[in-house]
Amino acid sequence: MLRIGILGAAGIAPAAIIRPARRRTDVVIAAVASRRASAAAAYALEHGIERSYGDYRALLADPDIDLVYVALPPSEHAEWSIAALEAGKDVLCEKPFAMNATEAGRMRRVAAETGQRLIEAFHDRYHPLSLETRRHSRLRPAGRARIAAR
Known part of the structure; x- marks a missing residue:
């Protein structure tokens, strides 16, 4: 069972990870942290x-958390x-x-040093709307050529 902790009581988390996790039997959202306990x-x-x-550090110290979903402001x-x-x-x-690239490089280095996985939550590729858009773009290749020529 993969146990996920969420950093930030964010509005994006229900659609991005809470509801998708509930559709699985091998994942659970086990904890959430915010700057305010309430x-x-x-x-x-x-x-x-x-x-x-x-x-946030209390969630990171929780031995029952396997993966942390970072849903904080981008500057964090x-x-x-x-x-x-x-x-x-x-x-x-x-x-x-x-x-910026310096921060991203630091993040990648720490992931390599610790052996932990570090993944960007870029969901759009798997969103049903993206699938539908790709389906339509295959139906109209001339449209793609016009867009590419602009």
Whole structure:
């Protein structure tokens, strides 16, 4: 069973990870953390998450968490992804992955050093709308050529 902890009581998490996890039998959203304990507790209650933390580091210290979903503001992605990697957690980081190439390079180096997985949560490729768009683009190759020529 893959146990996921969410950093940030974010509006994107239900569609991006909470509902998809519920469709699986091998994944559970086990915890959420926010800067405010009350916000984390309310979010956990609303989404049926077992544990909540009012501190990001407390979630990272939880030995029952295997993977951390970083759903914080983009300016916090590098710092908390690196902290999660160093805590021995795999990381699924919401996009944008980092604020610049230097941060992204640091994140990749820490992932390599720790042996943990670091993945950008770029869901759009698998979204039903993207599949439909690709289907239509195959039906109208001339349209693609016109767009490419612009």
